[in-house]
Amino acid sequence: MPVFTFSGKSATGEKVSGERTAASKEALVAQLRRERIVPGPVRQKGKEFSLPTFGSGKVGTKDIAVFFRQFSVMIDAGLPLVQCLEILAANQENPTFQKTLTGVRTTVEGGATLANAMRQYPTVFDDLTTNMIEAGETGGILDIILQRLAIYVEKAVKLRAAIKSALIYPVSVVSLAFLIVGALLLGLVPPPDEEEDDPPPGVVAPVGRAESQLATRTMPPARPASRRMVERFMLVIPGDDRS
Numbered sequence: 001m002p003v004f005t006f007s008g009k010s011a012t013g014e015k016v017s018g019e020r021t022a023a024s025k026e027a028l029v030a031q032l033r034r035e036r037i038v039p040g041p042v043r044q045k046g047k048e049f050s051l052p053t054f055g056s057g058k059v060g061t062k063d064i065a066v067f068f069r070q071f072s073v074m075i076d077a078g079l080p081l082v083q084c085l086e087i088l089a090a091n092q093e094n095p096t097f098q099k100t101l102t103g104v105r106t107t108v109e110g111g112a113t114l115a116n117a118m119r120q121y122p123t124v125f126d127d128l129t130t131n132m133i134e135a136g137e138t139g140g141i142l143d144i145i146l147q148r149l150a151i152y153v154e155k156a157v158k159l160r161a162a163i164k165s166a167l168i169y170p171v172s173v174v175s176l177a178f179l180i181v182g183a184l185l186l187g188l189v190p191p192p193d194e195e196e197d198d199p200p201p202g203v204v205a206p207v208g209r210a211e212s213q214l215a216t217r218t219m220p221p222a223r224p225a226s227r228r229m230v231e232r233f234m235l236v237i238p239g240d241d242r243s
Contacts, residue, residue, distance in 0.1 A: 004028050007040040023089060023102045030109050059097045059124050061160070065153040067097070072146035082109055100124050113137055 006028060007017040016037055022028035025042050032039045067088060074084040082105055089101035100121050107117035115134035118125040129149060136145030 002044050004042050004044050006032065006042045008032060009038045009040070011036040023098060026106050027089075027102050030106050034109075059094060059100065061153060061157050063092075063094050063097050064124070065150060065157055067092075067101075068146050068150035068153060072143055072150055075143040075146060081114060097124070114142075 002024075003019055003021050004025060005017070005019050007015065010016050020028060020031075022031065025044070028042055029039045070088060071084060074087070075081070079087075085101055085105035085108065089098050089105060092098040092101060103120065104114070104117040107120065108114055113134070114137060115130045118130050118133065132145050132149060133142070136142040
């Protein structure tokens with residue numbers, strides 16, 4: 001967590017200054033106000049170099065499920081709402097979700113309800129969640145509502161995981177089938193310029209192709225006239241029995 005330097009005045013009018021760690025500048029200001037210190041200028045002492053974390057800009061469903069489960073246990077134990085949010089934000093590993101919880105806590109400290117504070121982050125808390133929390137706050141059963149939300153989100157996580165695992169086998173089979181068909185088409189079907197001139201047996205050639213084949217095919221040589229005359233004479237000789 002970053003380190004901030006601050007200065008201000010206490011309730012007795014004394015000047016107070018020092019260094020403290022906090023999730024953000026707004027979180028430190030809210031903490032100083034809880035201690036009855038009027039905050040002055042607050043500056044971040046320094047930023048340490050860190051490697052970029054890819055994929056940390058999204059709050060996962062598992063993080064929300066764990067948050068609701070822990071939140072319901074703390075509320076059931078009798079801890080104040082602001083303290084629960086502060087503890088959960090401090091122990092959150094996802095920086096985006098940590099920033100969200102810190103903003104919710106700051107808004108609640110300003111006098112807003114938990115449901116209205118969560119409505120400021122619609123990408124994390126949907127309408128169903130905020131409406132159920134609002135009903136729990138109105139009816140005084142916030143711990144029960146949080147437990148039900150935790151069960152609902154956990155079941156949604158399990159269902160999503162089951163659907164993904166069930167789709168792995170058919171997707172892999174369909175992909176393999178497409179690869180096999182593509183390989184067969186590329187390997188067995190010859191290009192148009194490599195096809196043979198004559199069609200295979202039992203297949204009728206197209207009209208244009210048949211005409212071109214008939215035009216280019218050579219006729220058998222004609223028989224000589226003398227041979228034709230002899231054959232005619234042999235056909236008309238009476239009494240010629242060769243049987």
